[in-house]
Amino acid sequence: MNFEVLDKFNVEIIKKENSFEKIRVESSNLCDLLNFLKNSAEFNFDRLNTIIAIDLVDNFELIYDLHSINTSQYARISVIIDRNSPKIPSIIEIFKSAYYDECEIFDLFGIEFTNNQNLKRLFMPKGWVGYPLRKDYKQTDERLSWNEK
Amino acid sequence: MTKNRLKINIGPQHPSTHGVLRLVLELEGEIIKSCEPVIGYLHRGMEKMAENRTYLQYLPIVDRIDYLSGFFNSFAYCNAVENLAQIEVSKRSQYIRVLTMEMNRLSSHLLWLGTFLLDMGATSPLFYTFRDREVILSLFEELTGQRLMYNYYTFGGLRHDVSDDWLDKVGDFVKIMPKKIQDYEDIITNNPIFTTRTKNIGVLSKNSTLQYSITGPNLRATGIRVDYRNSKQETGNKEHNSHGLGYLVYPELDFEIPTAKTGDSFDRYKVRVEEMKVCLKLISQCIDWLKSNTGEIISPIKQHLLKVPEGEFISNVEAPRGVCSCYVKSDGSGNPYRVKWRTGSFYAVQILPKLLENTFYPDLMAIFGSLDVILPEVDR
Structure with a gap:
């Protein structure tokens, strides 16, 4: 694929050994980039397969896995988020299927998606303390009592 | 909430939700x-669970993600690990994987067909489909020792080879199955009760x-012809393979990808029934190949x-309920x-609020059942 047109979004193409090609972008440019990739005739990535969150100990990485129905191509957008204030703009305006993905990541990693109004815990019970898929999570089965929720 | 609205719960324990799902509905009449x-x-x-187990220890667990089609989850995980570790899979193993996965798809669709009709009040198709599904499960039990959680694939191959005797039994099953599918179609497809309950109900654009x-x-069912198996007949475009579509030996096999037009509940039924016929076609092609070719199937690598x-890898597999992707990241x-x-x-669960809005309550099961949702796969 020809990624040169993406230069206006300040992207960096990352290709490591034994890995797939990733398009690294700043979280502020994420929505613009996804909008462009979805609507431009050249790329036409019309389906968001999934969002993958990874705890890299120092920070979090989110990978947006985009698929194109017409050209059968993939694109993986990668965003690095600061661990101390994990916040990223929501993309449910662009891909509606992202809603459950974002809730799942909020539930298991504690990453907050701004603009996503109904962000809720999807799998863990209400009032669960901690985010299970973080690497520093210690299982205590602790929960907030009914009046602290 | 307006005055005459009624808020009710369906589930978590409800005979028609396959697994444990709760739907909070607001009804107006x-x-x-x-x-x-x-x-x-x-x-x-x-x-x-994956993070504190070795690669091999995690392998039996992945079958439990979707217990009706365990081979697909197993394959998605094995495929990701094999690609990361650069393990070669022999041609014979690949054919046996395709054979078992297609039989698994058939058994999964048979269970769906029976329970979908049961949800809508037709009791007898359940017995017919379970009878045929039982034949497949017995064959799997003979091959792997398990009826549902197979744990048959290993990294780079399979646990053991299939015997010619077993292949003959599968061949016999493939011979009688088209007539059985025709029987289902005779009692279901033109049944006026079934068609009025499913046609133009739950239309997905x-x-x-x-x-x-x-x-x-x-x-x-909406008419978009996308299948990650990617047969040679459908595309004829070699470029596709370089982008990851068409895994295992599927591009060498000859099959068509059934589609429908309107995307209502009836079309989803129709596509699945057509897919069952495609499964049989693929199974018989695999049997022919396996009978005339031999090869090594047990990988020499030390699994444990x-x-x-x-590195990292995403493997996409066309499972009976949609694309199953497995992402594996390794730190060495x-x-x-x-x-x-x-x-x-x-x-499919996420689209329910949109699909069910302004439909009749009795159509709930005709819509939800046709989506073929299985809950252990949703919650993982």
Whole structure:
């Protein structure tokens, strides 16, 4: 694929050994980039397969896995988020299927998606303390009592 | 909430929800005004489990993600690890994998057909489909020792080879099955009760399937011809393979991809029935190949000492309920650093509020059943 047109979004193409090609972008440019990739005739990535969150100990990485129905191509957008204030703009305006993905990541990693109004815990019970898929999570089965929720 | 609206719960324990799903409905008379699915009752922490187990120890667990089509999950995970560790899979293993996966798809669709009709009040198809499914499960039991959780694939191959005797039994089954499928079609497809309950009910548009990331038969029922198996007949375009479509030996096999037009409940039924016929076609091609070719199937690598080089991989598999993706990230040690599952049912549940809005309450099961959702796959 020809990624040169993406230069206006300040992207960096990352290709490591034994890995797939990733398009690294700043979280502020994420929505613009996804909008462009979805609507431009050249790329036409019309389906968001999934969002993958990874705890890299120092920070979090989110990978947006985009698929194109017409050209059968993939694109993986990668965003690095600061661990101390994990916040990223929501993309449910662009891909509606992202809603459950974002809730799942909020539930298991504690990453907050701004603009996503109904962000809720999807799998863990209400009032669960901690985010299970973080690497520093210690299982205590602790929960907030009914009046602290 | 307005005065004459009634808020009711369906589930978590309900005979028609296959697994544990709760739907909070707001009714105005018999019309569903809003629906909110509540999931998480079957959350087992499959992704966390991977992080404190070795690659081999995690392998038996992945069958439990979708217990009706365990081979697909197993394959998605094995495929990711094999690609990361650069393990070769022999041609014979690949053919046996395709054979078992297609039999698994058939058994999964048979169970769906029976329970879908049962949800809508038709009792007898359940007995017919379970009778035929039982034949497949017995064959699997003979091959792997298990009826549902097979744990048959290993990294780079399979646990053991299939015997010619077993292949003959599968061949006999493939011979009688087309007549059975014709029998189902005779009693279901033109049945006026079934058609009035499913035609133009729960219509999914092309645009909303893509917006909500619906895949598999639900997507193909809207008329979009996308199948990650990618047969040679459908594309004829060699470029596709370089982008990851067409895994295993599927591009060498000859099969068509059934689609429908309107995307209602009836079309989803029709696509799945057509897919069952495609499965039979693929199974018989695999049997022919396996009978005339021999080869090694047990991989020489030491499974329990497997160390995977640093890297990451996403494997996409066309499972019976949509695309099943398995992401594996390795940090070079013996345990996976991160495993992420993407399953078709997760997104099919998400579209329920949109699909059920302003439909009649009795249509709830005709719509929900036709999406073929299985809850352990949603919650993982």
